[in-house]
Amino acid sequence: MAKTSRQKILFIDDIPALCEEMVDTLRGEHLDAESNLSPLDAIPKVVQGDYDLVITGLVIAELGGFDIIRRIRGAGCRVPIIMVTGFGTEQSAIEAARLGVADYLTKPIERKELVARVRRVLVEHAPAVPERPKSLARMISGDAKMNAIFEKVKTIAPTESRVLILGETGCGKQLLAHAIHQQSKRSKEPYVEVNCAAIPANLLESELFGHEEGAFTGASKRRVGRFETAGKGTIFLDEIGELSFDLQSKLLHVLDSGKFTRVGGNNDLKSHARLVSATNRDLSKEVAQGRFRADLYYRLNVISIELPPLRERPGDIGILAQHFMNQFVTDGRQPPTFTTSAVDMMKVYPWPGNVRELQNFAEQLAVLHQGPRIEVTDLPSRIVQHALGVPHASPTESAERIPFRKAKDQFEKEYLLKVIQDANGNLAEGARLADMDRGQFYRLAKRHGLTTNSDL
Ligand SMILES: Nc1ncnc2c1ncn2[C@@H]1O[C@H](COP(=O)(O)OP(=O)(O)OP(=O)(O)O)[C@@H](O)[C@H]1O
Ligand SMILES: [Mg+2]
Known part of the structure; x- marks a missing residue:
């Protein structure tokens, strides 16, 4: 508290x-x-x-x-x-x-x-940030699921095993890959990132393995590829699910033999880098549907880490929002703090863009918001609307006859929504307007998904 x-x-x-x-x-x-x-x-x-x-x-x-x-x-x-x-x-x-x-x-x-x-x-109205978030390299978290992942990373990072990171867009896969490198025995060696989705398929092979002079039109001199640059460090292949079949086979060969050749070259070069990969696709499904090689999948997936989406990490919302707010206020002002009620409402929003969306949201507030506190009324309408739900036809006006229990539920939810809206999202004020006991009002709001405050 x-x-x-x-x-x-x-x-x-x-x-x-x-x-x-x-x-x-x-x-x-x-x-x-x-x-x-x-x-x-x-x-x-x-x-x-x-x-x-x-x-x-x-x-x-x-x-x-x-x-x-x-x-x-x-x-x-x-x-x-x-x-x-x-x-x-x-x-x-x-x-x-x-x-x-x-x-x-x-x-x-x-x-x-x-x-x-x-x-x-x-x-x-107190600042909502809990006291001691955990951290791993540049990642922070106040959520039990993420803290368990941090512990797992500390255990597996110093090993040589390949790691596959799975998770929706924007939930921190890239940051986690870097954390694995930093926690590993290779942390003084190079860390090289390749986004397989960002490089055109016909250039990706040369990007990964390099090419010899004259290997193809435009290859005017020899180029060293990312596997070579990574040396004895870590190579992070992001969006691995986007690799063409041809490159999947070539990567499989590198993983099996520990060797690769530059495009247009004859000499085998040894690969010493540890491979960490990531994707937001469901790779096991891609394998089942024949779009990703099963043998490559098993070699990449020695250790897998599944990053949960932000909506399943309620303990992270307040901590990350405040963390980003503190980062984005750079003009010497005291960064505004999120109130408990505002964080409660943010916890109900599903954050489809995950941590990246929360980061952008905090940046906008850092620029536009004046004053020391971020209250419910300062939140963008997409978040407030979500928490308050979309109004629907009253059960008594509905043509269809529905069971009493369901009608009562619908009425309750509609009534609570209206009262909470009138109270600008403040539950205590809502309870007062409804002339209800605060505990009873909170429990009812929670049952209807209008608040996720875990202390209630
Ligand atoms: N736990 C965290 N602590 C601090 N910052 C974080 C955390 N998780 C993510 N971020 C920040 O959120 C943004 C998105 O994270 P990141 O790029 O690692 O996600 P991603 O899963 O790789 O996304 P994509 O699938 O779109 O590539 C980055 O700016 C990152 O620094
Ligand atoms: Mg990424």
């Missing part, structure tokens, strides 16, 4: 006794709180990111609570705000909800209840 003790709270009200009471109550609970009697003095400090939570009264002579919120939001600041009032009406509760307050409290309110609600808002 996030630490709440270092998050700073500001209470705004123009009655000194109220300020004193609020600050004493919060400090008494080890919360870092201060007060300001003047909204006009406080707002610029709030907007520049000095506080993690603002608590404001409603009736203040200099500037009323609603205007305070409008000014803070108008300046693009998304700090969570709690409104506390002794003058609460239904109308003001609705207006506060419309302005997206994190909580709305009417007096009298017990100290215990006040502190509990303040803590809850702090936790929900």
Whole structure:
């Protein structure tokens, strides 16, 4: 759970006794709180990111609570705000909800209840990154499946065995291949990458094995191929599934005999490089369908590592997003942090482009986002829409008669979606709007796939 003790709270009200009471109550609970009697003095400090939570009264002579919120939001600041009032009406509760307050409290309110609600808002808006991600060379991860892969790599990297890396596009195959080299006994030797899909088929043989002068039209001088350059290091053949049949046979020969010849040459050259290969195709299926040689497949696949897609690594979403954000903010600003609610919503999105898509998303936010926090409302609509689902016809309007249980389920989901949308994706606020117990609301949202927060 996030630490709440270092998050700073500001209470705004123009009655000194109220300020004193609020600050004493919060400090008494080890919360870092201060007060300001003047909204006009406080707002610029709030907007520049000095506080993690603002608590404001409603009736203040200099500037009323609603205007305070409008000014803070108008300046693009998304700090969570709690409104506390002794003058609460239904109308003001609705207006506060419309302005997206994190909580709305009417007096009298017990100290215990006040502190509990303040803590809850702090936790929900706390930076979401867990404390100690694991790393392997340039890869990082906070997900158990990936950590198990890191351990496997540490075991197999120092051996001489060939490795085949499988996984969808953008999930880190290239980075993993390099990590294997770096963790191996060959790390001081060359590391050579060849993308088999990026080189035209008629040039790939010469790229891999080199050619002699005059071997073909345009071969004006001898060229050393990648196997030779790799020497006693590692050669990484990316997109191996794209190799033509002809080259599959030639590669098989190299793997069996440990020798190759330059195109147009007669001399056998010895290959000492360790081979690591990768593909986003299902190679066993390619073999079954006759598109990839079975004998080559078995020789490449001595050790296989299957990288799971990002949607199956929920523990990685927050860590990687923050990692990339920190990398992309290079102008001396403090990089903005993702809130727990934002990361929860990102976990529901399927990330078809995997880590590369997350990286691009973080880069865009790093350039465009102002302010210290990335909230649910800062996420692009494709992510929010996905988490909130696509609205469908109401079960009662449907022509088809469906079982009661299914209709109830549909209604529940639709109702929750609407409430969560009205609450800008904030589940706690959603529970309040629905007048439901928070735990019950969270459980229901989770059952309908509207949140994946594993702590619930
Ligand atoms: N665990 C990770 N930690 C840090 N960065 C990562 C991680 N995984 C992937 N990346 C980054 O994400 C991007 C995509 O990774 P990479 O190129 O290794 O994927 P790939 O599986 O080879 O993709 P493709 O199939 O499209 O070639 C790269 O910029 C890489 O540095
Ligand atoms: Mg790649």
